[in-house]
Amino acid sequence: MKLGKDMTNTQIAELLRAIAASYQLKGEEKNRFRIIAYQRAADAGEHASSELKDLWDDGKLKEVPGIGESIASHLDEIFRTGTSKHFEAVMKGLPPAMFELMEVPGIGAKTAQKLVSELGIKSLSELEKAAKKGKVAGLGGFGEQSQSDILKSIEETKGRTKRQLLPYAAAHAGAIIEWMLKNKLVKRADPLGSLRREASTVGDIDIAVATDHPVEALAHFVKYPKKSRILEKGDRTASIILPGDVQVDLMVQPPDAYGALLQHFTGSKHHNIALREYALKHGMSLSEYGIKIKGKLNKFSTEEDFYKKLGMDWVPPEIREDTGEIETALTHKLPNLVELKDIKGDLQIHSDFDIETSHDLGESSMQDVVKEADKLGYEYIAFTEHNPSKSKHNEQQVIDILKRKKEAIEKLNYSFVKNHCKSVKKVFNSLEIDILPEGGLSIPDTALDLLDFALVSIHSSFRMERNSMTKRVISALAYPKVKIFAHPTARKLNEREGIELNWQEIFEYCTKNRKFLEINAEPSRLDLPDSVVREAVKAGVKLTLGTDSHHKDGLKNMIFGISVARRGWAEKEDIVNTRSLKEIEKMLE
């Protein structure tokens, strides 16, 4: 555990979990709730919409729910000095290898400590060697079974460093649901957990099944032909592992109690904890079986009835994160979240028009894309190829290329769109322009006049300090033709962290100057991230949805952008391209 002034949220979460584990091992009863508090603070850090260090910079650390006086003061010390005397003291005497072992599913604090102290191992790989030699099975409290479980778990941890992107998880879940419904005893099957909440990445896949024959349903589940092994199987739940080390958990419940099951396992954990705490204060106890009132269990076949019993409106799964939705559901003021059918156009598409860019070109022709957009019932789309390569062309050559593109789109509008489209009325001539490190654009200023409007985005120098990066972006947005900041954090899920920005400053600039932030619907981006969408919506910033398609089939990814928008509490009004062509032309003028 390395402490330092520049700890990221992930590292801080790891640290706080280590502190929780340390307290757990000290084993004093009074520590019980302190342990939970540290675990909650770790979760809070992990889910925070901004870097904790930035919040600390702004004096807002304590505004993060779960971080109070004490933890904030320790973090303050870390950000100032690079260490915390208190945290160092708490972890003192505990072997560092322990914390590494705890990353293996099935190994918690106590198991880790026992393994490290009794086997004298110093790393995860040493544990693996010891287990292979049969040394673990000989320890008190361990046996052959737990030894082989540990080995399997280590093996799977190696393969499973990445969370799945939403479309892949959805495909897995779809196949399993189809398999479950083949069994006549299964009445219903639905996705649960982060998949049902449509989070951008999904860990384990959870599935709910309604049946009066749980044993048979679970037996059918573990016979799933594509599984690589069965992890566990009880009377109410079972887990299997798919190739690629994807874990699938299945939960069953009779149809008359299915609503409670759906609610319970859809989560999020934080939503459920907050909900149960609220219920407890009102004399009710919640579980996956229903709502207990004065010792009597009430069952619910639907989630709507479950929430109704608590005196609140049904909460859309996408916003069940305990960030205010419970209070809002109680006062019947939940947002009317944007839906796919509200979308009237796609504002980021790359065609195969040869614009001689240094980035990637699209693969489908403009006509094929327009045909696809027409099928989707869109009123308009924008072609937003990357700017022509700056190094390979002089200014005049760039202007010539952009003139050619402008003419091509004009022709498209006058002929193809007019004569062959049912719903599409206009194709916008746009461009995705690189923001240079010093804040300029990578096309000559005069070339901007050839466009209807422009997107700007960052494709280089990702590691700039927050204030310089913010300046860089704002100076690019200042060009009148520039309307949209595309994939604003430039993150790539599982590959690259996003850039650092002062969001409040960006939000303020956007609202004052009618600039828009994009929700990029490309599944490996989903950028803005949902938590930032929430902040942007609160700040009154208007957002655009674009698929960043490089092929006509990519247009259908819009649904994933909708998921992000919904998770950020965006309503129809918050999204620019829910507007009609007339309105949007005005907004982009």
Add this chain to the structure above:
DNA sequence: GCCGTTTTCGGCCCGACTGTTTTCAGTCG
């Protein structure tokens, strides 16, 4: 250690599964 639609003190979510045990501890979601 955190927090407030009973509370600034006194609470703090709920249950399943497994292995190694003989009634439970540890872990997970």
